[in-house]
Amino acid sequence: MKKRLATIALGAVMAAGPAMADLVMPLLSYRTGPYAANGIPFADGMTDYFTLLNERDGGIGGVPVRVLECETGYNTEKGVECYESTKGEGALVYQPLSTGITYQLIPKGTADGVPIHSMGYGRTSAKNGKVFSHIFNYPANYWDGASIAINHILDVNGGDIKGKKIALVYHNSAYGKEPIRTLEELAKIHGYEFSALPVDHPGQEQKSQWLQIRRERPDYVLMWGWGVMNQVAIQEAANIRFPMENFIGIWWSGSENDVLPVGDGAHGYKALALANPGAAYPIYDDLKTHVYDAGKSAGAGDQTGTVLYNRGMYAALLAAEAVKKAQEIHGEADITPAMMRDGMEALSLSEEDMAALGLPDFGPAFTVTCDNHGGGGLGKVQQWDAKAKTWSVITDWIESDKSVIDQLVAEDSAAYASENNIEERCN
């Protein structure tokens, strides 16, 4: 009996103990709750990419990737619990997919020496690597997004938007308020009239905001929304017959989920893009062979090629490329979180690199450095075709206005450094 118990105990210890020689990629997903419809494709894209690397290449540098999925329900407390319960497994990098969770993990990740990657979300000033040693938000951040949207409007108007009225409809939260300061600063430079209209969570009822837009007739409306707020805003814009080509959402307001429920009314709606939508890339042939046809798809396998699936895949690709860089720097295949951080800080992706990875003209070329954890701040504009039910990319990469963004980043990160007694690095 004692022998049997000892065997069981040993087995349990072996099962519960950290598996050696694998690259642990925690996935803080939300397949349930109010934002599940967005969380599912992102999680599927990320998982499928790592599955592809394991099946096709035997992992990264010969070490298999182990995806450690933890359900957060987009709940900040649960997200922190997920972090605490998985970091001991040797997690290399956390991608919280939530600004709220990211804010909580910034001090924790820094203290624990585990890098955090908030791709296009989170704390914008984390771009400053001199202050945020373990936080990365490449390839672009919210303030880049605001500037890219204004630059697109400038392009459309021949470079002159003086006197134009631009309104921002935003989720009344830390996330939604992020672009306000940038848009106000840009208004001083370009002479447009700026107004901001908050929408309370969850955003199911927006009649007041859209009646105000109908009264004030702004030339352009920008949107920082998430979840049901996006669908309702696009529906209300269609209801008041606001010209859809003048309605531009941030990249978190530009998935198929946001426009499909609105039907034909959403035709012409624009959104920013961190990476291209669609499945017309060579990597999809490999995914089909090694993942889909092999019955190894994540989830229901029905999200292929959607905006958020591609974004999840892109997030996984960026993590995998940072692992390769870390392996190269340290000469070890089985890397630690500290080595991963070094890899992320030395990450550089060119158009040729992306093409070699099976994703030509998919994401921007950018370089991460010690003092720039935010990449190049590039984005495209995509437009919804309601008849074909597809997004079409209508611009090349648009660069944000660094003279404004960098100043704001420096101010905000300096305040954070002062509050937390952080000494600048990279000197």
Add this chain to the structure above:
Amino acid sequence: MPDQFLFAVEVTLNGLMAGVLYALVALGFVLIFKASGIFNFAQGVMALFAAATLVGIMDGQVPFSHLINSIFGTSVHHFGWHVPALLAILLTILVMVALAWLVQYFVMRHLVNQEPIILFMATIGLAYFLEGFSDLMWGSEIKTLDVGLPQGGSFWIEDLTAGLGSDNFYGFFIDRLDIVATVIAAVLVVALVAFSQYTKQGRAMRAVADDHQAALSVGISLNFIWVLVWSLAGFVALVAGIVWGTKSGVQFSLSLIALKALPVLMLGGFTSIPGAIVGGLIIGVGEKLFEFAIGPLVGGATENWFAYVLALIFLVFRPQGLFGEKIIERV
């Protein structure tokens, strides 16, 4: 007429319409509370479940397909047919009746004579169960619901009223979906009031509401009445789910519309069907006018909290709500 006045009228009209939408949700709460004294926390999730079931039936979706596929390694998603909206609505009503029976059989009948707080807790459990069950049965992706309800501003009303103000006034904006919702709500209230006043089951329902034991003593089946009440609440949830689901797509957030019904209930009373409507209208108009007049001065987004403040002000003067039954306890 001055444009500002016309804008205020437009906001008031839209507030009335929004109030009707809130009242649609509040009605389900009232029905169950009136007949059983239970505050049904699951009412919002029932709206989500009803709407998801309707879309699933219309699209010929295989229920529990993700579960079936992961267990058996199959790839079944759709039956390959499309069910007309009316038939799908009828089938969904049957599903909601079945749900009512299941709730009664597995939960409520075991909790007879328990404290109201216990029953309330049971409905919290039910809400979370139903949330997960709905996702498991129909998936959690956003579904487009199109049962033929119109959407968008009414050109006719806009053209008719455009001349009332200056060039900056473009006529009143009234969403056609809101007009339809108002008609539906009016019909629903008349039908529910007529049912409870003029039918045998309706009278039995009221008898149970007045006194469980007295109703039992004259041969009224408590179980049957509760199934009936939960079925009616399920039907109201379906109507609310159709209207709100048409606006925003059928998705998890539909369950959060219950938050919009709470101030309506506080104001209109938990036991009055007309109270739900009047409460909805007052909340709808109040919050929209406040946002219009005061919102810009305080940074906007006042509607959520103002609705509760308005309800609280009413509560101070009428704790039972505008139409609620006055609580008199004699020593």
